[in-house]
Amino acid sequence: MAKPDKKRSRLIFRGVVLLLLASAILFSIFSKDKVKVLEVGDKAPDFELVDTEGNVHRLSDFKGQGVFLNFWGTWCPPCKKEMPYIEDQYKAFSKKGVHVMSVNIAESKLKVDSFREQYGLTFPVVIDKTRDVRDLYNVVPLPTTFLIDKDGKIVKIIKQEMSEEEIISLMESVLPQ
Amino acid sequence: MSKIKCKCGHENPFGTVLCEKCGRPLTEEAKQSEVVDMRYEGSARRSQTYKRSIIDKIWNFFSSVKIGVSIIIAVLATSAIGTLFPQKFYVPVQTPEDLLAYYERLYGFIGTLYYKLGFYDMYNSWWFKVLIGMLGTSIIIASVDRVFPLYKSLKRQRTKRHPSFMKRQRIYGEGTALTPDLSLEKAEEKLKEMKYNVKKEDGAVLAEKNRFSRWGPYVNHTGLIIFLFGILLRGIPGFYVDDTMWIREGELRSIPGAPDYYLKSNQFIMEMYTKEEADEVFGKALDRVGSIVKNYQTDVSLYKKKEDGLPGSTDMEFVKDYSIIVNKPLKFDGYNIFQMDYRLNELKSMKMKLIEKETGDSFGEFTIDLDDPKGVYELENGATVNLIGYYADYAGVENGEPVSKSPVPNNPAFIFDMRTPEKPQGEKSFVAIQQTLETEENAYQVKFVSADTRHISGLTIRKDKTLYILLLGGIIFMIGVIQGSYWNHRRIWVQKGNDGNLLVAAHTNKNWFSLKKELESVKDYAGLPKYVDRRDTDIESEQEEGEK
Incomplete structure (x- = not known):
């Protein structure tokens, strides 16, 4: 009576080995990134940056609110294009609890200030001098925008220029209700 | 799955060629052959036993040496194709359209084909990874299927074999001996002197040495598997980092791939050899090319984010100053930062x-x-x-x-x-x-x-936790190769036949010449019958002629 048992355990052994090998192959195919890359659904890592007026801003300051986290540069044409829309929607949404966190990548204070003035930006702009936050959020193209909900979860990542309509619907998606 | 019953009464698993106990040939092929195939001792490969469920079928597929060899050939062929034209990584364009245009412009129609078939990023393609995975699977399954039966049959092997087993060995001799028992004793003595392990049983002697060399291929396969496993681990975040950064003199920035660490470049230095100091060695070359670089160096300060600090915070602590020069990287926390490139004289x-x-x-x-x-x-x-x-x-x-x-x-x-x-x-x-x-x-x-200008240093950030695993795999691989190549498993059987005859047979997995040399000295010492090597055609024909 030992024979069927032996046969069955052999079958299980083979099945497990094949399954392990198959999952190793699948793993090698789907593990593209050598570092942890943020994805939709992940918790947005906290950071702290200083704005052009010297105030420190932390992402965690906006806990309980939606955050529109926008990475940009003064030299990048699509960033310039979407900036007035962001400003308009900031005015419309900030009272409803969606905050704009605008991160400039390592440019000079003078440059950022004159840009703010030129576009009449009323939201604070922080400068990522060491590119630390850019690396943390794996930002490659500019502009890149993260939508973070009231629980601090990343809801959406946009790696291109946005129209005003898109910005409205994105901000609505993180309304804290 | 039926068992094969041998004349001696032993039940062998399906697929057995030579009886596990007495060595009688069991298959028609083996019975008719003059010299029997001794691979895996004639034992049944595990996979041969039955072919029922889908899992068994897949298992059998990978167990086949033919399939294994085909996979190796496929890996070799595709790897070679990947070296024909530069891979995507080395091409200075990014978008798919530009890539296609690049290959078309430089290599014409073949270049277009190369791109369309996905060879431009071959080593990262899913099918190449599947191929490597199949290779690993084949190595594991084929080894498991063979090493256990081989181990068992070598462990269980009987000293006394059936004459039909002896007769089908490549080296075989039969003849009358004046004093068979004395011959056996003397043979035993001589074989022991030559460092054979000798076993005796009922008028039969089995002398064996270097059995461990049979495990060489399996040790070697284990090394390969460990190596492949190490490569696999590189896909897990934190195990492997290969990144680059440009840093300007005076700039402080976060190190890509190394969270919480910051680097400040204090200075980039490029020094040339002067005619005086290097005249002896580089004199002629200096005359020819004008100048030769002596040193590329980036003086840096390493900072680390404070324990409870947030990313982006300027609150960091100084770790150390270091001068990175070529092949002398900055080392910290498993990371190495190498001097790789530079750009001179950017406006500051x-x-x-x-x-x-x-x-x-x-x-x-x-x-x-x-x-x-x-x-x-x-x-x-x-x-x-x-x-x-x-x-x-x-x-x-x-x-x-x-x-x-x-x-x-x-x-x-x-x-x-x-x-x-x-x-x-x-x-x-x-x-x-x-x-x-x-x-x-x-x-x-x-x-x-x-x-005023400043220089920019191009640095590479490397971290490889798998390096020691790869090294271990490589070492085990080499041990397996050495074990299987520099030692040979030799066996000599001497036993009394039916009517006062003596039977001699010998087998080795390689280097028959040395085996015969050893057997020759045993024969001379113990007065064993003459034997022939039935695969050595020269001797065979000579002897045949001599006998006529």
Whole structure:
């Protein structure tokens, strides 16, 4: 009576080995990134940056609110294009609890200030001098925008220029209700 | 799955060629052959036993040596194809359209095909990974299927074999001996002297040495599997980092791939050999090419984010200063930062002066830091220059506004508002390199005096936790190769036949010459019957002739 048992355990052994090998192959195919890359659904890592007026801003300051986290540069044409829309929607949404966190990548204070003035930006702009936050959020193209909900979860990542309509619907998606 | 019953009464698993107990040939093929195939001792490969469920079928597929060899050939062929043209990684364009255009332009139709078939990023393609995975699977399954039966049959092997087993060995001899028992004893003595392990049983002697060399291929396969496993681990975040960064002198920035660490470049140094110091070695070369680099070096300071600090915070602690030179990387926390590249003389700051055009009188000089320009520069005699526009990489005017195409000061341009006691309301001018534009004729002008430059270091950030696993795999692989190559498993059987005869047979997995040399000396010492090597055609024909 030992024979069927032996046969069955052999079958299980083979099945497990094949399954392990198959999952190793699948793993090698789907593990593209050598570092942890943020994805939709992940918790947005906290950071702290200083704005052009010297105030420190932390992402965690906006806990309980939606955050529109926008990475940009003064030299990048699509960033310039979407900036007035962001400003308009900031005015419309900030009272409803969606905050704009605008991160400039390592440019000079003078440059950022004159840009703010030129576009009449009323939201604070922080400068990522060491590119630390850019690396943390794996930002490659500019502009890149993260939508973070009231629980601090990343809801959406946009790696291109946005129209005003898109910005409205994105901000609505993180309304804290 | 039926068992095969041998004449001696032993039940062998399906697929057995030679009886596990007595060595009688079991298959028709083996019975008819003159010399039997001794691979795996004639034992049944595990996979041969039954072919029922889908899992068994897959298992059998990978167990086959033919399939294994086909996979190896496929891996070799595709790997070779991947080296024909540069891979995507080495091509200086990014988008798919540009890539296609690149291959088409350089390699014509074949280049297009190369791109379309996905060979441009072969080693990362899913099918190449599947192929490597199948190779690993084949190695594991084929080894498991063979090593256990082989181990068992070598462990269980009987000293006394059936004459039909002896007769089918490649080296075989049969003949009368005057004193068979004495011959056996003497043979045993001689074999022991030659460091054989000798076993005796009922008028039979089995001498064996270096059985461990049979495990060589399996040890070698284990090494390969460990190696492949190490490569697999590289896909897990944190195990393997291979990143690059450009850092300017004076810049402090986070290190890509190494969270919480920051690097500041204090200086980049490129030194040349002087004629005096290197005349002996490089004299001729120096005459020919002009200059030879002696040293590339980046002096850096490493910082770490404070324990409870947040990313982006400037609150960091100094770790150490270091001079990175080629092959002498900065090491910290498993990371190595190598000197890889450099760019010289990027603009850092520009010194300007404000003059009155007519007289050329100067109000003094001021320096604009191109990374951090100031809004107002106070000069002598109550004059100020306001910097109201700065374009680091000026690329013309769009929609009535000057634009910069990057934040890098490749081609800086400025809009100045010059205020002097004479013209307190200010005069505006646009100043770019070799160019000054004024809306109306100004009395004053900002003139370029000199520029300061800085160097940029190209650094590579590496971290490889799998290195020791790869090393271990490599070492085990080599041990397996050595074990299987420099030792041979040799066996000599001597036993009494039916009517006072002596039977001699011998087998080795390689190096038959040495086996025969050893057997020869045993034969001479113990007076064993003559034997023949039935695969050695020269001797065979000689002997046949001699017998006639």
